[in-house]
Amino acid sequence: MVKLAETAIAVSEDETGAERFDRIYCELRDRICLLTYPPGTVLSEVALAKEFGISRTPIRRVFHRLEFMGLVAIKNGVGTIVTDIDLKTFKQIYDLRKRLAEMMGELSPIEITPDHIKTIDDLVKRTRDLADKTGAFDELALIANDLQQLLSDLTGNAPLCEITELMYYRVARIWYTFLPQFGWDKAHAGQLNELEEIRAAMVDNDIRSVGHYRSIDLQRMLTLLGRLLAEP
Amino acid sequence: MVKLAETAIAVSEDETGAERFDRIYCELRDRICLLTYPPGTVLSEVALAKEFGISRTPIRRVFHRLEFMGLVAIKNGVGTIVTDIDLKTFKQIYDLRKRLAEMMGELSPIEITPDHIKTIDDLVKRTRDLADKTGAFDELALIANDLQQLLSDLTGNAPLCEITELMYYRVARIWYTFLPQFGWDKAHAGQLNELEEIRAAMVDNDIRSVGHYRSIDLQRMLTLLGRLLAEP
DNA sequence: ATGGCGTAACCTGTATACAGCTTGATTTTA
DNA sequence: TAAAATCAAGCTGTATACAGGTTACGCCAT
Numbered sequence: 001m002v003k004l005a006e007t008a009i010a011v012s013e014d015e016t017g018a019e020r021f022d023r024i025y026c027e028l029r030d031r032i033c034l035l036t037y038p039p040g041t042v043l044s045e046v047a048l049a050k051e052f053g054i055s056r057t058p059i060r061r062v063f064h065r066l067e068f069m070g071l072v073a074i075k076n077g078v079g080t081i082v083t084d085i086d087l088k089t090f091k092q093i094y095d096l097r098k099r100l101a102e103m104m105g106e107l108s109p110i111e112i113t114p115d116h117i118k119t120i121d122d123l124v125k126r127t128r129d130l131a132d133k134t135g136a137f138d139e140l141a142l143i144a145n146d147l148q149q150l151l152s153d154l155t156g157n158a159p160l161c162e163i164t165e166l167m168y169y170r171v172a173r174i175w176y177t178f179l180p181q182f183g184w185d186k187a188h189a190g191q192l193n194e195l196e197e198i199r200a201a202m203v204d205n206d207i208r209s210v211g212h213y214r215s216i217d218l219q220r221m222l223t224l225l226g227r228l229l230a231e232p
Numbered sequence: 233m234v235k236l237a238e239t240a241i242a243v244s245e246d247e248t249g250a251e252r253f254d255r256i257y258c259e260l261r262d263r264i265c266l267l268t269y270p271p272g273t274v275l276s277e278v279a280l281a282k283e284f285g286i287s288r289t290p291i292r293r294v295f296h297r298l299e300f301m302g303l304v305a306i307k308n309g310v311g312t313i314v315t316d317i318d319l320k321t322f323k324q325i326y327d328l329r330k331r332l333a334e335m336m337g338e339l340s341p342i343e344i345t346p347d348h349i350k351t352i353d354d355l356v357k358r359t360r361d362l363a364d365k366t367g368a369f370d371e372l373a374l375i376a377n378d379l380q381q382l383l384s385d386l387t388g389n390a391p392l393c394e395i396t397e398l399m400y401y402r403v404a405r406i407w408y409t410f411l412p413q414f415g416w417d418k419a420h421a422g423q424l425n426e427l428e429e430i431r432a433a434m435v436d437n438d439i440r441s442v443g444h445y446r447s448i449d450l451q452r453m454l455t456l457l458g459r460l461l462a463e464p
Numbered sequence: 465a466t467g468g469c470g471t472a473a474c475c476t477g478t479a480t481a482c483a484g485c486t487t488g489a490t491t492t493t494a
Numbered sequence: 495t496a497a498a499a500t501c502a503a504g505c506t507g508t509a510t511a512c513a514g515g516t517t518a519c520g521c522c523a524t
Contacts, residue, residue, distance in 0.1 A: 017308060017484095017485095017506090017507060017508090018308075042475090044474090044475080045475080045476075046474095046475090054508080054509085055508060055509045055510070056476090056508095056509080056510085057507075057508050057509065057510090058507080058508070060476085060477090061296060061507095063476095064293060064296060064297075065296075065300070068297070068300055074476075075475085075476080075515095075516085076249060076250075076475080076476050076477065076514080076515055076516080077474085077475055077476060077477090077514075077515035077516035077517080078474095078475065078476080078515085078516060078517080079474085079475055079476075079516095080475090080476080089390065089391070092339070092340060092389045092390060092391055092392075093391050095339050095340070095389065096335070096339060096389060096391050096392050099331070099335055099339070103328070103331055107324070107327050107328060107331070108324060108327070157324045157327065157328060158321065158324060159321070159324055159325050159328050159399060159402070160324075160328050163395045163398070163399075166395070167391060167395075170391070249476090249477060249478090249514090249515095274505090276504090276505080277505080277506075278504095278505090286478080286479085287478060287479045287480070288478095288479080288480085288506095289477075289478050289479065289480090290477080290478070290479095292506085292507095293477095295506095306506075307485095307486085307505085307506080308484080308485055308486080308505080308506050308507065309484075309485035309486035309487080309504085309505055309506060309507090310485085310486060310487080310504095310505065310506080311486095311504085311505055311506075312505090312506080465524105466523100466524085467522105467523090467524080468521105468522090468523085468524095469520105469521085469522080469523095470519105470520090470521085470522095471518100471519090471520085471521095472517105472518095472519085472520100473516105473517090473518090473519095474515105474516090474517085474518105475514100475515080475516075475517095476513105476514085476515080476516100477512105477513080477514070477515090478511105478512085478513070478514090479510100479511090479512080479513090480509100480510090480511090480512105481508105481509090481510090481511105482507105482508085482509080482510105483506105483507080483508070483509095484505105484506090484507075484508090485504105485505080485506080485507090486503105486504090486505080486506100487502105487503090487504090487505095488501105488502095488503090489500105489501090489502085489503100490499100490500080490501075490502090491498105491499085491500070491501085492497100492498085492499070492500080493496100493497085493498075493499085494495105494496090494497080494498090
């Protein structure tokens with residue numbers, strides 16, 4: 001059973017409409033990214049409406065947002081289907097993300113605060129604690145999500161931040177699909193290595209290097225993947 | 233009276249739902265970008281529903297898309313308001329667009345076809361014909377839109393193409409706001425110059441230079457704007 | 465047995481009534 | 495007179511019934 005971040009959050013009584021929209025949107029987005037809904041899954045408006053105790057209308061709004069994010073395809077008369085990504089597009093997005101990562105340090109960089117350091121320290125610790133927990137890929141994925149969130153906070157150029165997140169969530173589930181094939185030790189070591197590189201750059205208040213390391217790690221991922229696909 | 237591209241297009245009888253959505257979306261997007269609906273305008277769901285002869289539901293879908301594109305802000309109980317952009321965000325987007333333009337030639341560049349040359353030739357001609365038509369800023373804007381469309385066609389990396397367009401439309405109306413302040417001759421000469429530079433690069437089948445010139449012109453725009461804002 | 469057709473089940477799309485929110489004008493009250 | 499409360503108008507948000515599209519199953523004819 002996949003543990004979802006939002007599951008534990010109690011729904012407040014006086015939740016506003018926009019808040020509820022965000023809550024459900026993030027919930028479904030995470031379910032897709034963590035493969036609770038693997039590619040090809042048909043999502044039902046009525047079923048989800050019932051689950052969240054509302055009508056189809058707000059669910060449809062969330063669906064259209066997910067469609068715009070590229071996570072689902074809405075087909076009239078058929079259903080709303082979790083999308084898959086072909087390898088060519090996957091590589092294109094990774095190439096793009098590498099460039100966007102480099103830009104993080106170059107376009108309106110911001111100051112790194114102790115809070116940021118605290119966050120990255122926490123992520124490093126969480127990852128270290130997973131060392132012997134072979135196969136906990138879902139927890140690795142949650143850490144990756146939080147790292148992306150941290151990098152977003154470090155991105156001073158708001159539109160750059162926005163499209164970086166867009167591209168991250170668009171391929172997150174595909175990355176997650178391949179993760180187990182790398183083997184636990186390699187996957188875990190890779191994540192830990194990236195976190196520690198980024199942490200070191202953050203301690204030096206060197207955002208440019210943060211982006212640089214991120215970019216290198218994306219390339220590393222591409223290389224690993226290429227090797228994996230070439231072998232069999 | 234602003235001449236809109238879609239206005240002349242006859243609505244086909246057997247138009248599918250998705251086609252109608254695109255048609256209305258493009259129509260409203262252009263109205264916003266060409267300042268038919270200047271920033272601050274309150275758009276009415278019922279009025280537009282009546283204009284297009286449909287109910288509020290599909291109009292609402294278009295509104296939510298426009299909101300996601302950053303062109304309107306939907307406020308419960310108030311209305312759907314055409315957004316404005318502060319100068320800081322404007323500059324951030326231009327900085328970003330400069331980088332994205334450079335990438336066009338570097339990420340999966342495509343071959344330039346005679347059709348592409350034909351399109352740019354046409355744009356150059358249209359611009360030349362405007363030389364003595366002082367004050368035809370709206371036609372200049374339509375040409376700028378078509379140029380952006382052409383550059384999208386030349387972008388092999390699909391996600392890059394997508395976010396480039398996103399950023400273009402987000403600031404297009406702001407650019408259009410400042411255009412008259414440059415004076416007709418300067419605005420017209422600038423546009424023509426960009427088109428001819430890009431055309432020359434295209435004839436050489438040199439996409440990298442196409443992106444480079446685009447980037448340079450975005451910088452030129454920023455410089456002009458900075459001078460304009462510094463003077464008074 | 466098999467090919468084609470019709471139909472039922474299920475999906476999204478649309479229209480519409482109603483609820484909830486915001487705002488500003490109007491009325492009431494100190 | 496001024497300030498506060500009230501109300502009305504207009505907006506978006508939600509729920510729901512119905513329309514339209516797609517698919518797959520089953521039936522029938524060949």
